[in-house]
Amino acid sequence: xxxxxxxxxxxxxxxxxxxxxxxxxxxxxxxxxxxxxxxxxxxxxxxxxxxxxxxxxxxxxxxxxxxxxxxxxxxxxxxxxxxxxxxxxxxxxxxxxxxxxxxxxxxxxxxxxxxxxxxxxxxxxxxxxxxxxxxxxxxxxxxxxxxxxxxxxxxxxxxxxxxxxxxxxxxxxxxxxxxxxxxxxxxxxxxxxxxxxxxxxxxxxx
Amino acid sequence: xxxxxxxxxxxxxxxxxxxxxxxxxxxxxxxxxxxxxxxxxxxxxxxxxxxxxxxxxxxxxxxxxxxxxxxxxxxxxxxxxxxxxxxxxxxxxxxxxxxxxxxxxxxxxxxxxxxxxxxxxxxxxxxxxxxxxxxxxxxxxxxxxxxxxxxxxxxxxxxxxxxxxxxxxxxxxxxxxxxxxxxxxxxxxxxxxxxxxxxxxxxxxxxxxxxxxxxxxxxxxxxxxxxxxxxxxxxxxxxxxxxxxxxxxxxxxxxxxxxxxxxxxxxxxxxxxxxxxxxxxxxxxxxxxxxxxxxxxxxxxxxxxxx
Numbered sequence: 001x002x003x004x005x006x007x008x009x010x011x012x013x014x015x016x017x018x019x020x021x022x023x024x025x026x027x028x029x030x031x032x033x034x035x036x037x038x039x040x041x042x043x044x045x046x047x048x049x050x051x052x053x054x055x056x057x058x059x060x061x062x063x064x065x066x067x068x069x070x071x072x073x074x075x076x077x078x079x080x081x082x083x084x085x086x087x088x089x090x091x092x093x094x095x096x097x098x099x100x101x102x103x104x105x106x107x108x109x110x111x112x113x114x115x116x117x118x119x120x121x122x123x124x125x126x127x128x129x130x131x132x133x134x135x136x137x138x139x140x141x142x143x144x145x146x147x148x149x150x151x152x153x154x155x156x157x158x159x160x161x162x163x164x165x166x167x168x169x170x171x172x173x174x175x176x177x178x179x180x181x182x183x184x185x186x187x188x189x190x191x192x193x194x195x196x197x198x199x200x201x202x203x204x205x206x
Numbered sequence: 207x208x209x210x211x212x213x214x215x216x217x218x219x220x221x222x223x224x225x226x227x228x229x230x231x232x233x234x235x236x237x238x239x240x241x242x243x244x245x246x247x248x249x250x251x252x253x254x255x256x257x258x259x260x261x262x263x264x265x266x267x268x269x270x271x272x273x274x275x276x277x278x279x280x281x282x283x284x285x286x287x288x289x290x291x292x293x294x295x296x297x298x299x300x301x302x303x304x305x306x307x308x309x310x311x312x313x314x315x316x317x318x319x320x321x322x323x324x325x326x327x328x329x330x331x332x333x334x335x336x337x338x339x340x341x342x343x344x345x346x347x348x349x350x351x352x353x354x355x356x357x358x359x360x361x362x363x364x365x366x367x368x369x370x371x372x373x374x375x376x377x378x379x380x381x382x383x384x385x386x387x388x389x390x391x392x393x394x395x396x397x398x399x400x401x402x403x404x405x406x407x408x409x410x411x412x413x414x415x416x417x418x419x420x421x422x423x424x425x426x427x428x429x430x431x432x433x434x435x436x437x438x439x440x441x442x443x444x445x446x447x448x449x450x451x452x453x454x455x456x457x458x459x460x461x462x463x464x465x466x467x468x469x470x471x472x473x474x475x476x477x478x479x480x481x482x483x484x485x486x487x488x489x490x491x492x493x494x495x496x497x498x499x500x501x502x503x504x505x506x507x508x509x510x511x512x513x
Contacts, residue, residue, distance in 0.1 A: 046441045048448025048458055131441040131462060134448060139459040142437035165437035169459065179466075181437065201470075 035075050036121040036149065038067055040128065049134035059128060061175045062141045062168050065090040066126050069166065069177065070147065073099075077109035078119060078151055078158075091177045092169070095202050099180070103200035106184050109160065113190035117152040124148070141168040141175065145182075158188035164199075248449040251362040252354035256455025257337040258347055269297045269508035271346045273337045276402075276419070277328055279355030286355070288328035288336045290402070290419055293344060295508030296471070302509045303471050305423060306344065307416040307480040313490040314343045323490055328353075346505045350456070358450075359402075360395030365446060367433075368394045371401060371425045374418075379404040398422065413480060420478035428473045440466050477510055 040063050043054040072087025087108075088096035099107040124147050131140040147162040164182035168175045181201040257273070276290025291308040314324040316339045318331070327339035333351050341348040354362065363369055370392050377384040383396070384404035393401060402422050408414035434440045444462045453461065482494030500513045 046445035048445050127438070129438045129441050131444055131448075131458065133458040139457065140441065140462055142441050144436070144438055167437050179437075179463075 036070060036119060036124045036147070038070055038121075038147075039125045041125045042127040043130075044128070045130045045132055045138070047132035047136060049132060050136045052132050052136040052138075054128065054130055055138055058130065058138050058141065058175065062128055062143060063126065065168055065175055065177060066143045066145065066166060070124075070145075073108040074147065074149075074160075074162065075119060078112060078115050078149070078160075081111065081114050083108040083110050090174075092171045095177050095179060098200075098202040099177075103180075103182075103202060105195060106182055106198040106200035107180065109184075109186075112160075112186065112195065113153040113158060113188070115151040115153055115158070120150045122148045122150060139169070142166070143168060153189055155189035158186065158191070160187075161185045249361060250452055251358040251365065251447075251450035252352055253333075253452035253454065254350065254352040254456065254461070255333050256349060257334040257351045258341065258349040269295055269506075271295045271341075271348050271508065273340055273348050273351040274423075275328060275333065275336055275351060275353040276359065277353050277355050279357075286328055288325040288353070290416070291325060291336075291340060292416075292420060292423065293340055293346075293348070295346070295504055296468075297508040298467070300507070300509055301471060301475055303476040304504055304508055304510055305420045305476060305478045306504060307420045307478065308340060308343075309413055309416055309481060309483050309491055311412065311489060311491045312343070312481065312483055313486050313492055314339055317342065344501045344505060356399060360399050361450070363393065363395035363398045365450065366426075366430065366443070368392050369398055369422070369426045369429050371398070371422055373401070374421070375407075377401065377404050377407050379406045381406050413483070417478065417480050420480075424473045424476060424478060427468070427471065427476065431469050431471075431473070434469060437466070440469065479510060479513065 040059075043059055045052055045054050068090045069087050072084035074083075076087075077083040085100075088100060091099055104110060125145075127144040129142045129144070130138045131142075132138050143166040145162065145164060145166060147160075149158075149160045151158045151160070162182060162184045164180065166177045166182075167179040169178040170176075171178060179202050181199075183197070183199040185197045186195055272294045274290075274292040274294060275288045277286035278289050279286050287310075289310045291310060293306040293308060294303060295306065296303040308324060310323065310325040312324045313321055314327075316322050316324075316327045316330060317335065319326070322330075324339060324343065325336075328336040331338075333353050336353075337348045337351040370390055372390050373386040373388050375388055377386040379385075379400075382400045382403035382405075384400040384407070386397075386401065391397070402419045403415070404418070405411040405415040430443065434443050440462065444458065444465060447465075448458050448461070451461070456464075479500070482497050482500065483491040484494050486492030496513070500510070503510050503512050
């Protein structure tokens with residue numbers, strides 16, 4: 001499996017262009033070191049109080065969480081047929097239970113035809129939006145995910161699109177996915193009608 | 207606002223609409239424990255308070271009830287009356303909700319103050335007593351309540367860019383300033399206030415007005431849903447509201463979850479029902495003969511099956 005993680009580096013690259021006001025945002029793209037070259041496109045803080053910049057540590061952690069999810073639930077599943085169960089470590093217990101339970105077919109790519117070659121991300125972006133309270137403290141982060149992948153599989157090419165939001169909140173001393181609203185579409189050899197599309201939401205994004 | 211303040215009772219009713227959005231959201235707030243944010247960073251449009259001991263435990267099968275109060279803001283603490291009263295019940299499991307419109311003149315037992323018009327509770331004991339009174343009247347636990355006044359309501363509606371309302375009938379009321387033809391009208395804050403205050407156009411006066419406020423709330427819910435379809439939109443909305451809300455007992459993060467969940471409700475799955483009343487003593491209204499069965503139907507799961 002290709003290299004993953006190291007999101008902090010790209011996050012640092014974005015530090016200089018993070019939101020500095022209640023609506024400031026950056027449009028400069030920076031790569032997240034993952035096997036699908038996830039790009040952190042914008043960071044934006046919506047503040048109920050003073051204008052604040054996107055805290056670098058929060059941005060780095062959030063980007064890392066998204067990366068861990070994509071790698072564990074999507075990339076690993078495409079390569080091996082089964083997601084890496086460790087991806088749930090970046091979810092809150094409630095969200096993890098739903099993600100690996102009734103929402104598994106949407107949140108992960110478990111059971112999808114294994115790839116026979118490189119995964120080609122035609123689009124793989126994340127935009128972070130933070131909610132700051134009246135004191136300027138970030139209390140929530142929304143990660144808008146756009147993931148469009150192509151991968152060779154036996155008998156052709158698998159096309160996979162996953163769009164939606166991951167909502168991160170502090171939990172157990174770290175930022176974790178507390179909710180999600182994800183939609184997935186799959187097309188290609190071996191994709192059943194049931195797996196062709198789906199949408200799931202949990203927690204604060206419901 | 208001078209004119210409005212001369213008719214505070216009428217105006218108070220208006221406020222409820224906007225609260226609807228928040229209300230639905232707040233209903234769910236219970237499952238979170240928040241911090242106290244005593245003062246909004248901007249002009250205060252509304253306030254949200256934890257008013258009861260009940261706590262939503264996160265079980266999707268548990269209905270949650272939230273009180274929305276439009277107060278007449280008579281110019282001093284303790285003087286405002288709860289002239290617009292809407293008890294919102296939400297059933298997360300069924301994805302259905304009910305707005306119970308409570309006429310302001312309904313006779314009710316106010317804890318510690320005997321029998322009086324239900325809206326007097328706000329003046330007697332603030333939002334907590336108002337919620338306690340409504341909770342006792344209907345037979346539910348009300349853990350959260352919100353209130354706003356004329357200025358706050360107007361600013362709130364303007365702040366979200368106005369609301370599209372399908373006006374059901376002609377309105378030509380000099381008292382409230384409601385001049386509308388039937389059909390969809392994009393209302394700014396003042397127009398929304400007028401729509402929700404108008405009672406002189408109707409034979410049933412305040413009773414129709416109370417229902418119209420529920421109609422406005424549903425319109426607001428529909429619009430905010432459309433405008434904020436995702437988490438990012440909701441965060442933007444919350445940042446705006448967060449600058450103009452006083453929170454007592456819940457935090458902004460909690461409010462986000464509540465609003466997000468509230469916005470998940472399809473307005474077509476939300477019933478707007480006025481509490482049946484009849485003539486009572488003096489200007490007080492007595493509960494109608496089927497009010498108690500309505501309350502029981504509402505209280506068990508926040509969804510009306512037999513009404």
